[in-house]
Amino acid sequence: MPLPALDAESAAHSLRVTDYIRRCVAEAGGCISFAEYMYHALYAPGLGYYSAGARKFGEAGDFVTAPEISPIFAGVLARQCAELFSVLDAPSMLEIGAGSGRLVCDLLKRLAELGELPERYEILEVSPDLRDRQSALVQSEVPDLAGRVSWVQQFPESLTGVIVANEVLDALPVERFAIRADGISQLCVTCEDESFAISERAAPRWLVGAIRTIEQDLGESLPEGFVSDVCVALPAWIADMAGTLERGAAFLFDYGIGRREYYAKDRSGGWVRCHFRHHAHNNALQLPGIQDITAWVDFSAVAAAAVENGLDIQGYVTQAQFLIGGGLDDELAGFEDLPIDAQLKLSGQVKLLTLPGEMGENFKCIGLSRGPVPRPTAFTLADRTMSL
Ligand SMILES: C[S@@+](CC[C@H](N)C(=O)[O-])C[C@H]1O[C@@H](n2cnc3c(N)ncnc32)[C@H](O)[C@@H]1O
Numbered sequence: 134m135p136l137p138a139l140d141a142e143s144a145a146h147s148l149r150v151t152d153y154i155r156r157c158v159a160e161a162g163g164c165i166s167f168a169e170y171m172y173h174a175l176y177a178p179g180l181g182y183y184s185a186g187a188r189k190f191g192e193a194g195d196f197v198t199a200p201e202i203s204p205i206f207a208g209v210l211a212r213q214c215a216e217l218f219s220v221l222d223a224p225s226m227l228e229i230g231a232g233s234g235r236l237v238c239d240l241l242k243r244l245a246e247l248g249e250l251p252e253r254y255e256i257l258e259v260s261p262d263l264r265d266r267q268s269a270l271v272q273s274e275v276p277d278l279a280g281r282v283s284w285v286q287q288f289p290e291s292l293t294g295v296i297v298a299n300e301v302l303d304a305l306p307v308e309r310f311a312i313r314a315d316g317i318s319q320l321c322v323t324c325e326d327e328s329f330a331i332s333e334r335a336a337p338r339w340l341v342g343a344i345r346t347i348e349q350d351l352g353e354s355l356p357e358g359f360v361s362d363v364c365v366a367l368p369a370w371i372a373d374m375a376g377t378l379e380r381g382a383a384f385l386f387d388y389g390i391g392r393r394e395y396y397a398k399d400r401s402g403g404w405v406r407c408h409f410r411h412h413a414h415n416n417a418l419q420l421p422g423i424q425d426i427t428a429w430v431d432f433s434a435v436a437a438a439a440v441e442n443g444l445d446i447q448g449y450v451t452q453a454q455f456l457i458g459g460g461l462d463d464e465l466a467g468f469e470d471l472p473i474d475a476q477l478k479l480s481g482q483v484k485l486l487t488l489p490g491e492m493g494e495n496f497k498c499i500g501l502s503r504g505p506v507p508r509p510t511a512f513t514l515a516d517r518t519m520s521l
């Protein structure tokens with residue numbers, strides 16, 4: 134299906150980002166890795182998709198995330214946080230990549246109702262533009278609780294409480310690679326005409342090492358011709374996050390799968406997906422700066438890095454299982470008393486969050502913890518940790 138037509142402002146912005154990346158390619162001698170391209174397209178200061186000012190979330194943006202779909206998501210998550218807060222001294226929260234600020238507002242509202250507010254709610258957000266938007270939403274929606282919310286520039290030194298990240302891991306740049314007869318190739322981006330093209334070069338040693346580790350885990354070599362992705366930045370991200378978590382739990386939500394499925398022989402092609410005005414496609418080289426570029430998450434890599442950094446795995450479940458196991462029923466109490474149009478709206482939201490063909494199956498939650506904390510009830514239904 135063709136992508137929607139560009140307005141003049143978006144076209145001009147994408148042209149600026151294209152010029153910027155073309156200069157980076159020229160400075161690098163004619164080609165940059167795909168991960169570098171993805172980094173520039175998403176995070177180039179003042180230009181990248183997440184750094185510049187365009188609207189990204191919700192109906193007027195490019196994609197909708199679970200917290201944007203319904204406060205039910207925050208409601209269930211708040212119940213899980215409350216279970217943990219009740220056994221922790223002066224618990225706090227850290228949200229990573231808070232988007233529009235919808236989740237912080239809905240979580241704090243629900244935690245206030247449950248009588249389990251965190252002392253502090255810190256947000257680690259790379260985008261200055263989104264930080265401003267989050268702050269404005271917090272001021273307008275939860276002014277009485279705004280004093281608890283603050284923004285940090287890096288992972289805090291330590292935190293007792295809960296860390297949350299929804300759809301952040303999929304925004305970490307990935308390397309793309311191909312298995313060739315004469316070795317492993319790194320997929321790179323070069324300039325072609327007014328735009329970009331993919332080229333290949335021999336993979337550097339560190340990338341070969343990452344792929345050999347994957348092959349070791351799988352117990353077999355990847356076949357010649359196989360093309361896929363690896364997020365080499367992920368272990369360091371998990372290590373930083375683990376370094377912060379002194380006692381408590383982390384809930385990481387994203388679309389992803391375990392390593393066996395991620396690198397299954399019939400899944401050649403990789404897991405990069407782009408989102409532009411609610412159209413999903415695979416061409417990351419077009420519309421730089423005005424489309425989201427993501428990659429599905431290898432949750433086995435998340436689990437391995439977590440264990441390596443001393444964390445316990447509390448569970449790994451689909452988003453549907455997380456919500457149903459975590460108290461969806463209780464969040465829907467009083468449903469029958471709502472007017473029919475509100476019932477229809479709410480049931481539509483629940484379907485989007487839980488149905489397998491929507492977000493219910495592809496989105497997962499992995500729960501990680503440090504110290505003696507109870508296992509959140511959301512992980513008690515059909516835990517798939519053993520599949521990782
Ligand atoms: C797809 S959006 C998800 C937003 C929000 N969590 C939600 O569910 O609506 C990704 C968010 O993560 C932020 N982000 C991306 N990489 C990050 C990083 N390394 N550290 C902190 N935030 C990051 C982006 O700026 C954006 O706010």
